[in-house]
Each structure stands twice: as C-alpha cells, then as structure tokens.
Amino acid sequence: MQKAPEQMEFVELTPSAPIKTTTHGWRAKCLQRLIRLELPVPRTVALPCETVRAIAAGQYIDTAILTKLLGQEFLVSVRGSPENPEWGGPGTVLNVGMNATMLARLTETHGAEAAEALYLRFVQNYATHVARLDPDMFADEPGPGVLRRTLDVYFSEMDEPFPQDAATQLAHVLRSMARAWEGTTARLLRQAKGAPIDAVLGLVVQDMALGIGPGLSGSGTIQFVDSVTGSGQVTGRFRGQSQGRKEVIEALYLTRDPRGASLEEASPEIFAELIKHGAGARQKLREEMQLEFAIASGNLAIIDAVRVVRSSRAAVRIAVDLAEAGVIPREDALLRVEPRALSELLHYQVDPRAPRDVLARGIAASPGAATGKIVFTASAAQAMAARDEPCILVRRETAPEDIRGMHAAVAVLTERGGMTSHAAVIARGLGLPCIVGCSEIQINFRDRYFTGPKGRIFREGDVVTLDGSNGEVLVGAAAMLEPALDDGFRTLLHWADNVRDIGIRANADTPDDARTARMFEADGIGLCRTEHMFFDEDRLTVMREMIFADTPNDRRIALERLLPMQREDFRALFDIMAGQPVCIRLFDPPLHEFLPHDREGMRELAEALDRPLSEVTRRVDALSEFNPMLGMRGVRLGVTVPEIYDMQARAIFEATIEASQNGAPIVPEIMIPLVSAQREVEIVKTRIDAVAVAVKNERKADFTYRLGVMVETPRAALRAGEIAEHAAFLSFGTNDLTQMTYGLSRDDAGRFMGTYVNQGVYDEDPFHILDVEGVGELLLIGAGRGRNMRPDVTISVCGEHGGNPESIAFCRAAGFDYVSCSPFRVPVARLAAAHFALLAPRKGVPI
C-alpha cells in the first residue's frame, strides 16, 4: 500500500526530535546524539525507514517535501542509515543540487577550479549510481574542459541534458538509494552479516559543509585510538581544500608531521575543538568514534561519526579502557569482545598486509602461523629442533608415535584428516598451527618431497609458512604479527572470571601443557591423558617388555621400572598446578599402539626382547584389532590387565604425598576411561582403594583422592545413575561419545564429512560442534541420572567440544560444573562463559 504524499514523513534532527535507531537507522540516531552534545553538525533531516521503503516501492515524492529537504543552502548530501552499521547500505551521494546556476555562484565564492570539480564529481556520481551508466565513461579526473565533456557524454547516453532542477536530482537520488537496499546482492551481503530478512534502511539528508573556500578550509577524519593496538593516540587525515572522505588521500596532515604542514599547527584552536568533540562523543556514545569533519573558512562542521574500525587486539584494549574510564560498565566491556576473536591474540599471525604466495589450501585445524623448514618424519623434526631450526612436520596423517616430532615442530601439515583427526587434536592442544586434509599436496616420502598444485615441488628443508587460521600454506617466510597477551587481555578475562558461573579447565598431558594452562588461568586440569607419557624411547622399550610379559609377575616387574617415571610425571603436573585440581585419566589406548607395525620394527623389537621374530610377529598379530576404537582399551585393559592401573594409581599417590609436602594438600582426581558397566568401576575402585591403603601405610602419610568415570559410551550415559554410586565425578568424553552415538570414526569420517555438511546431511561436523540433539541428549540423560543418584557428583565435559562457545552454553544450561578444553582455547572459553552468564543468568548454581 502506497503512502499518500501528505503522509510522507521526515524530521529535522534536533536534540528532542523523536529519532530511534529502529525507525530511522543508526546514523540518524548517532547524528542526533552529536547534536545533543552541541557539536557543530550541519542541518540534517532524517527520512524514516518506512518512508524509504515507500519510495523504493514507487511512491511519488512531493516537490514541496523535496524543497524542504534541500533547505536554504541548496546543496545537500544523502547518506544511508541502516539499523546496524555492519549491514552496509548504499554509498553516500554528495553535492546534490549542483547545476549551472550553483556552478556560477560557487565560481564566484570558491573559484572556478573548485566549483567545476564539485560539479564534475556530482555528475559522475549521479551518472553511475542514479542513471546507472557505464562507470568507465565517467572516470575522468578534474581538469580544463572535463566537466563540459562529461555533461556531453551524459547527454548523448541519456538523450536528455543533465537534470538542472535540484528537486528532480534529489528525488532520483533518494529513489536510487532506496532501491539499491532492496537489490539481491545487497540483501545477501547483509544477511550474511546477521541482518534479518526484513532489515530496513533510513536515509539522512544533510546540508553540505564544503571543505573548500577562502581561509582555512578542508576536510578530514579524526579518531583517538590506534586501530591495530587500541591504545590512545590521535590519528586521522586532513586535506586542505577538500571535501568528503574519498578525497582525504594526502596532506596537509592532521597532526604534527615532519613531512609537511598539519592542522594541529595551522589551527591549534580547531584542533583542540576536535579533541574536545572526540572526548564528548566517546562519553556520550560510549564508544571510540571516528569523526568526519569539514572546515569551511575556519568554521568547523562535524559531518558524521562512525565506530572506529579495530583489530581483535584493539577491540580488547578499547573495551577495557572504556570500562576503566567509567564510560561503560565492565559487563558491557565483556560483551563487546567476541570470544572467538581472542584466539587470534594467542598466536603469531601472518600480517594481513603482507603479500601471500599460496601454494596449497587445507582445513584450518589449529590457529596461528609459523615459518619453518619442511620435514617428513618425526625424527627429522627432532633433529632439526636439536639444531634450533624451526621446522614444519608434513605427514600423510599423524599417529601417536609422531608426538615427539610434533613437539619438535613449529607447525604441522597433513594430507588427510579432519578437524578432529589426531594431528588436529594434538596440535590444538600444543597450540601449534596446523592444517589437515590438505589433499592438494602429494607426498613422496621416499624421496622426501611433496608436489603442490601446478606441479610445484617442495623438498625437505625448503621454507614454507603455514597459516593455521585460514588453512593456507605459503611459499617462503611471510611477515608476522606477534601474539598479544597484554594487560588488557588479562584484565578482561579476570572480569570474565568474576561473572561466569561454570568452571573452565584445560586438557593438559605434559608439563608444557600444564604451564600453558596456568598461563591462561584455567581452573585446573580437566583431562590429563597418560598414554602420551609412554612414547619416550626409554619408556617405550619397557612398555613393550610389559606387553610381552608372560605372567602377571613379569608384567609387574616391567611396570615397576615405569613407576618412578610416572611418579615424576605426576609430581611435575601437581607442582605446576600448585593445588588446582588435576584430573588424571588412567591408561586408555589399545596396547598394539605401542608395538611396531612394519617388519623392520618387529625385527628390532625381537632383538631388543631377545625373542624369536616369529613369536614377536605372532604376538603383534594377535593384538591387532579390526576396530581398535571399539576394542581392548580403557577400563577393559584395567580389568583384564590390572597391573597397569595399579602402577598408575601408586605413581599418582606417591606423587600426591611428595607434592603435598610443599604446600596445601593435593587431592588428585583419577578418571576411568571407556566404562560401559557399573561393575567395571567397582572392580577398578576396589583395586585403587587397596593401592591407596598400601601407599598410606608404606609412606606413613595420609591423603584423599576422588575417583570418577569418563562417560564416553552411550551405555555409560544411560547407566550413569548406578555408575555414579561409585564415582565422585562424571566427565563426558564427547569425542568418543560422538563417535559411538553416530557410529562414526572420526579418523575415517574425513572422507565424506565435507560432502555431508555441504549437503546439509549433518548441520555441522559433530566432532567440531557438539550434536545437541543426539549426543547432547545423552549428556542430559547421564547428568540427570548421575545427579539423581548422587546430588553432589561433579559433572563436566572433557572432549574437544569443551572449548566451543556453543558447548559451553549447552553445559551451562544443563548445570554442568565445568568444561575442559585445550589450553589454547581456555581464554575463549572463559570469555564465552561470561557472555552466557551475562545474557542468561542462572540462579543459585555457583562454580
């Protein structure tokens, strides 16, 4: 339904005009606020969104209205005013009202050159954006005769002269901008940024403040913080005798500059006025703003103001500074930083301004960037590290035996695998940049090179840069930006800690991990996987002796040699974590992961063990499994080969006693993996309790500990009630739980997960984003039944999902006590948890 002309509304901006962001757009509201601050804003009229929509729909615009919009000065600008500045909108059109008459008048006051330039700019703008003519025909720079030629081109293309009536010009400009908002491209672009399907646009018509003319004239922008660091610093641009932001390309400079004259020197008064206006705008708009201004013969006009563009690092600093200055409450500061943006700050980044020679693309599996020499084996990586040369480990995919190589490398690249492949999980844990599933490269391990697209060959020792944040492998060493764990970062996260109501622990297997967890101020270790501890060469040998032991006693003898090493492992973790909770998962993987798989390895093993090769081959063969994920591992080993858990429990308890001597008593948490039946927990608990009694007696020392269960089979979730009878805590291992709930091996899912997500078969990769509907229901069932049986049972998630904001929201809503994630995801998790607590407070459930 079209609006009758007399009903078409507009309103001149005054301090009391009824302007709202929802009806007139953010720009109209922002300009009104500047006017309330008594900033020298030229006369501005706002067209409400409803009116703009009517214009787009073909509504006739009455001449009387257009005349009022044009006002006394006859020259106006028109700007878009969407509800949210992020949603884009049509480009600004300046100098509406220019015609032969205005040209003559301005030639008198400002000179012919300036006047012609203004007219030319308007004609070009109008021709391309309103008349939609070919921009190439209207691209000439100002100069003698250019205006004339351009008006001739317009005439020949349109078969009519350039419109001379200002009202007609304005009507066409308004309709053109209103319609641009409805275009398909514009709609898709803004919806991608989160705009609703019915997002609307207002328009703002403002008297032109010409930055040209006699005396000090010009135009520019000014902001009061650095866009990259966020620290306070006046920065901006100024050009004398200019107009509009597009023109602001070179000096005169804004601030004192050795290269030439600056506004600050030319007019300290006007500069001071800008500084004052800036402070006012910050205070009133509660944000760091960039002001656009013009100076006409010494008279300052503030034309527009926009939120300062900022890096993630600057966003943190600005939010903290505004809060510390009392401009905004801390809660607002927290909500102004997007949690995922923090992960950028933890790592080196490829400088976005640097040139990039992309050699291949894969899945961005672990953020950050690193430069190093290519190596193809874990041992080569270790050798390289020993020479202090940064190296990048390139594998088809990684396996547990590559762990030490990954530790030695600065980044990891694999040809296969997905977001939750071994390489990706470990790299995220280590904070190493990592790209997986890089199927564009083909590795030749024998001759130690890989071939990229277009047959480019990269050999061992060649230098590449791996950008794990966007999945690109770059040729050579790219320019880098450093991590930004500065005071602002720490302050913000401390505020987050005061607000959040769910614990954030870190998954940490090594002292290095634990130190990272401490650095990122996790609430403890939620998952310490102990199997990685057995891949050191000296331990691996003993492990293998243990595996090949013929009797429980021989097994015990081998394990006794591992005991002091394990004790030291745990002692180190306890010391680093200084009394924070440490949750240790008992040995989990199948034993065959510790055995060699190739003939050469078996021959070496046979020699080392002094057994016939045939026997070694037979034993390795007998231990192999069809589906290791579903095989003899976790508590199944604990029940059938109990000596391993006995040793680990003893190591934990002895380390507990030693570590407790230095300070507060340690209360270790021991977690049983892969449980599927209550009786498994009973059996393991009985033995571990016995070990505890024995250690207490031997050492004449006392300690307490908490025994819990890793819930990672669907059955454990369903039977969580009876399992909780013997468990002080239940921690959901969502990686395995997802695998079993879907019947989907994450190591094998990579081959079709892309297709699946693209076709919408799964909304998301369930290994990446927690599957709330399926796995999530098992979490709710398990938590509910566990709590029902034992109200004080601690409930948590320790899978890869733990650090995702979506998972944190889910776990919080379900009343979980904590989530545990890779150390490098702890900051994101802390902030995300704070966001959820602020946006949807829950009652009476303290951390």
Add this chain to the structure above:
Amino acid sequence: MQKAPEQMEFVELTPSAPIKTTTHGWRAKCLQRLIRLELPVPRTVALPCETVRAIAAGQYIDTAILTKLLGQEFLVSVRGSPENPEWGGPGTVLNVGMNATMLARLTETHGAEAAEALYLRFVQNYATHVARLDPDMFADEPGPGVLRRTLDVYFSEMDEPFPQDAATQLAHVLRSMARAWEGTTARLLRQAKGAPIDAVLGLVVQDMALGIGPGLSGSGTIQFVDSVTGSGQVTGRFRGQSQGRKEVIEALYLTRDPRGASLEEASPEIFAELIKHGAGARQKLREEMQLEFAIASGNLAIIDAVRVVRSSRAAVRIAVDLAEAGVIPREDALLRVEPRALSELLHYQVDPRAPRDVLARGIAASPGAATGKIVFTASAAQAMAARDEPCILVRRETAPEDIRGMHAAVAVLTERGGMTSHAAVIARGLGLPCIVGCSEIQINFRDRYFTGPKGRIFREGDVVTLDGSNGEVLVGAAAMLEPALDDGFRTLLHWADNVRDIGIRANADTPDDARTARMFEADGIGLCRTEHMFFDEDRLTVMREMIFADTPNDRRIALERLLPMQREDFRALFDIMAGQPVCIRLFDPPLHEFLPHDREGMRELAEALDRPLSEVTRRVDALSEFNPMLGMRGVRLGVTVPEIYDMQARAIFEATIEASQNGAPIVPEIMIPLVSAQREVEIVKTRIDAVAVAVKNERKADFTYRLGVMVETPRAALRAGEIAEHAAFLSFGTNDLTQMTYGLSRDDAGRFMGTYVNQGVYDEDPFHILDVEGVGELLLIGAGRGRNMRPDVTISVCGEHGGNPESIAFCRAAGFDYVSCSPFRVPVARLAAAHFALLAPRKGVPI
C-alpha cells in the same frame, strides 16, 4: 523351633486325604491320584515337608509314630517326595524292617535265597546311606555266607550289631534321608535345576510289595510311549522273582519277545490290567507315565509312577498326542515343550550313545553335527563340494570372502572368535554346525594341517566330526541321529502360531535361506542382506570396476552390468516367499571389503582392470579404514555414491513387477542401513522415489513399496521420532546397536568377553543376550518416539538377538510388531512367542 512329638504329622493316602504337592511333595500327590483311580497301590503314608524338616533339624520321632508307619506288614520302603521331581532327592530305601525275625519268616514263605538277598540288600543300603560306611566294604553280590559276612563287617565298623528293631531302623532311615536333602551338594544340584533356595522335601513310607514268592511273582516298569520318538508303544521291563527298579535288569520280558517268556504271555490278564492302569493314569495325571509295579503270587501292586523320560523329539510328540486325544488343552501342549529344545530337532545330532574321541573343544556357536574332510581354504571347500565330498572348513576366523567356502562346507571350525563372530553368525544363518574360538588347535596354513592338544596332527582330507551343539570336535565319523521335522513338530508350531501375538520373520540372504525360512514357516523375511550377493566371482569383478570408476558415469555403467543379476536375486526371493513380506537392506559394507588385501591380489586386480599396480595399491590404501565398523558404509555410501542404491532400488522394483505378474502383488520393503540423521533418510528416499517413478513409467506397471530404516546407531534410536517421518518401519539392528552402545566391536570382544562374563563385569555377553538395561532402553526410546510420530510405524528387531526367547519377551512387552532371526531359529522363536503370549497375555495388539 522343634515340633513336639504329638504334633508330628503324617497322613495315610486315601482318595480324600488332604494331600498337596506344595506340602507333601509330588510323589505323595501322584500316589494319591493313583489311589483315586483305584489302582492297587499298597498302604502308603506321607510325611509332610514340615515334618521332614523338623526331623532333619533333630526332632525326636516318637516310637508310636514309627510303629504306625511300619503298619501291619512290618516291611516298608521310604521314598523322597520333593515338590518337583526334577529337583532330585535322596535315594529310595527298600525293605526297612528286615531283621533276623523277618529273615526267618520270609525264608519260610519265599525260600532262604530270596529272604537272604532281601536282608543283604537292606543291610548294604543302610550301611552306606544311613550309617555312612565305606560302600566298597558293602558291595558283595548275594551268595552263600555273604549276608553273615556283611553283618560282621557292619559290627566291626560300628562297634555294635546291625539294629534289629524295625522302629529304630525306620527312625534312622527317615533322619538320614531328611538330612541328605539339606546337604550342600544336593542343594546346589537342585538350585541349578531351578529349585528355590527354600525348596522342601516330603517322604513317603509304603508297605513293601515283594516281587518274590510262589506263583507268578516279579517286578517291573511299563510305559506306553517310546522315550526317543514319543510314539505310542508299550515298552518296559519285567523280571520274575525280583524287587525294585534296580533289580529289573533282565527278562522275563514284559512284552512278547523271541528271546524268552514274557509277562504278556504268562498272564494276559495282569498285562491287560497294566494297560488299563496306564490309560487311567495318563487320563488322570494328564501325562505319559511310567508305572512301577510288583506282582506277588499273581497279585498286582502299583508301587510308583513317574513322568516318562523323553527326548526333545518325544516331548513334542507326546504333548501333541495328549492334546489331540483331548487329555490336555493345546495351550498345555505348547507350554510343555521348552522352546530351545526344538533347535535340537532341526539338525543332525551325534548319537548320545555313541563313543566320542574328543580332539578339541571350542564355543558351540551353531547347533547340529556333521562329518567331513578337513579343508583350510574356501576354494578347497568348493573343490571338495564339487566332488560331492562333505568337508569341514577350518579357518583362523572367517571373512566375507569365505562365504562361498562356507556354503560349500558341511560345518565350520575357527580358531578365534565368539558367539557373534562372522563365522558364528553366518553358520547359524546357514544352519551349518559351527565351533568358534577353538583355541586348542593351532593351524598351519602353509602345510595344511592343524595340531590339537597332545600334539595330535590332523591334515587336510582327514575326517572329523564337528558337534556344534556342545562345541566338541571328534576324531573320525561319529554315529548320527537324523533331524525330526515330523507332523508333531509342525502341528505344535501351528498351534503356537494361533496363540502368539508377535511376528517371527527370518533373516535370509539367499534363495536357500529363503527356502529354509519357508520350511520353518516364518512370517516373511525381516532382513535380506544384499552385500553377500556381490562376492560371486563374476560379480566381484564388476564390483571392483565400479569401485575403481573415475566418474559417476563409469560407476553407473559398471552397476548396469550388476543390475540384471540383482534383479534375478530379488526375483528369486520374491518367488520363493510367495507374497510374504521381504525386507531388503540396501548395500551396507565398506567398499574395501571387496578389494584384495595382499600384494598378489592387487597385482591380479591391476591386470584385470588394466591399470598400473601403483594406482591400485594407492586406491586400496586410500579406501582402508582405521575402524571400518564406524566408517564409510551403509547410508553414508548411499549418500556419497548414490548410484549403488539407485541400481538396487531399480533391481527391486523390476523384480517386484515381474514377480507380481504370477500372483498377488508384491510389496517390497526397502531398508536403509546405518542411519544417524533424518536428512540421510530424506536424501535416499527422494532418489528411490524417483527410481520408482521411472520404473513405473518405463514398464507401464504399478506397484507400491515400503521404505524403512535400520536403527543401529544410538543416535538413530534417539532421533527415531523425526526419522519415522520418512520411514514406514523401524527395524532395530541390535548387533551394531550393541557394538555402539557399549563401544565394543564384536570381532574384537572375543579376547576378553570370557573374562568379563566370568568376573560378572557383564552379566551376559551382550552380543548373545540382549542387554535390556542399556541397548534395551534405546529400543524403548526409539520405538516410543517412532510410534509417537507415526502411530502405524512397524517396529521390529532384526539383529542376532531376534531369535532369543529373552529378546522376544522384551520385544513383545514393548509392543514390537515382529522379530527377525536366523531361519534355523524360527521354530524356537515361534514357540517361545506362544509361551509368552500364554503366560502374560497382552491386550489388543494383534500381529
């Protein structure tokens, strides 16, 4: 609390005496019934269980009572009378009351030899069972002077003469029998047979009917059916001048016999009397009874009656005959046959009377027995079968490529695996006897022999017999009993069909399976696995071409060559099943199962496909998976390589049209495997619907079909509601569902399942007995949500568990429509379902 003597109860059996099985035991009740029938039962007194318990507890037995028990004849027998005859009880003691006086009296009437024999038997019996002396000292056969010597031995062992007072003798006998019931061994034995912990014993004291004396005297047993076949036939034993069942060893024969005189000839009157008593007992006791009788000088006495011992086959025949004769209702006939006993009747059995040379024992994985020559490869089995020589396939474990070898063999033996290993599952499906997990043998494949315990070596071609019913491998060819699918069997199962309220379908992949399913009168095919159809040599080659195709089009071309073969597969099934429902599962296994795994196989494949070996190796390598169970299979193939399902759907529809021309229209059921998300079903459904439209148009024919989902991931069970939107039926694949719910691969579980079940970690192997608590809950959730969304959705189980009575009870209680199981388990399932329907009728849920 001890009972005062005057309260100690006993009651003489008369037609109206207050005798109940629960208070006096089955024998007392049985004898009372014989008395009511006016059978000539000697005077009998029953001691109620309460009294017997008091005696066992030390209660004094008043002499007056003992005197009454002894009665006028002074010679009595004492028999146990437990509530249920299956529960055992103390042995009968005869001739209580024998002493020097009686010896003298009997010598007069019956002669010295008979009298001494009676006394000797009593002394021996008393010495060993009451005085608990060494049986070896009291083992002499009757003969001159033996009685004297035996009394001397008694004296010297007991330091007192053999008790001469009949009351004293009886008191000791009663106490000894009462206490024997309380012994640990007796208790464990009866509890193993299902007796409750507080099972009690009555005792029966009966005047001796001596089968010795002048005129026609003797004792014997008579029954009126054959114990092995159950058919009507008078059979039994008679010995003149004898006493008690133990004595009845040789003739005089009961019935006419060429070897000598018989009771039938000697006294047609008494024989006719026995026949008459037998008929009366059958009618009154509603059971086939064996009568124990004695004849003293031409006077017949019926001493006891017991249920005829019977084979499973006889049990069926007897139950059916009794029902058809109107003695019992059909419902009783059904309940009198234990369902699992039927499986014995379906197979050849090793004759239980034949000698057995057991060479090794394993897990009895598929019942029945077979004799054949050992072979070690599938191809050797096929070669042997081609020469019509029965062979037994011996493998470490079987894989899909062994299928044809298994078809060719008469039995299968594997060194590894459990009840649900590939070999076990397939063998049960084929009805082949099978032993798995036979770790006592060590196979040498290269030299084609295996070594059994004690180093016995068996080479290819050696004959062995495999008893899949008890897990024994026997040397050579053992004597066999034939299967018994006779009229009685069929009649009983038809009665079962009229009673049961849950459908029983068969899992059938081949025409042979389908014929077996028809033979056992399944309600249709509940699961037809199509992947086995692609292992024929000619098909395998095309399959591999399909797998190696570079484009969807090449893939389609290869599949077009498989289409006519698949169409014939389905056509054959439809024809055999003659309009009964056939549920076809679309292709399920990972593609790598169809590729060679060894270098030689790959070389052959490369040659066959005319591609470089390196490419074949690379492709095979790329398709390999860490956890095939959780990998690229089932609907995941259907979504990513849709051409396979397209071809299968077309083959099904074309076969449907062809098969429907001969009779009633076929309505095929198409089942999608390994679903974990609703969208998978939508995608496959869309394509299959399109194929249906295309086939209808091309063939100018109409048909309907039902599309459903195999629920075998926990997520599918949880999301069954939305999945049912697109599924006409949900069939739970409990094999995979169990694997995923437990996180346990059935192929790998064998290594520790024994330990787990023995230690009670799991109550039962969950692959054998449905895990009601975990997997069962998912079944209930899935069925409930499915029905909630779509009340008419068909719900069933098609996993290995389907045929277990426990699973049938569960599925019935949950309101499932049918279960599907191996064809050879169908009869057991039909009968079990009838049992549950009779024992716990449910309302208003027809099949």
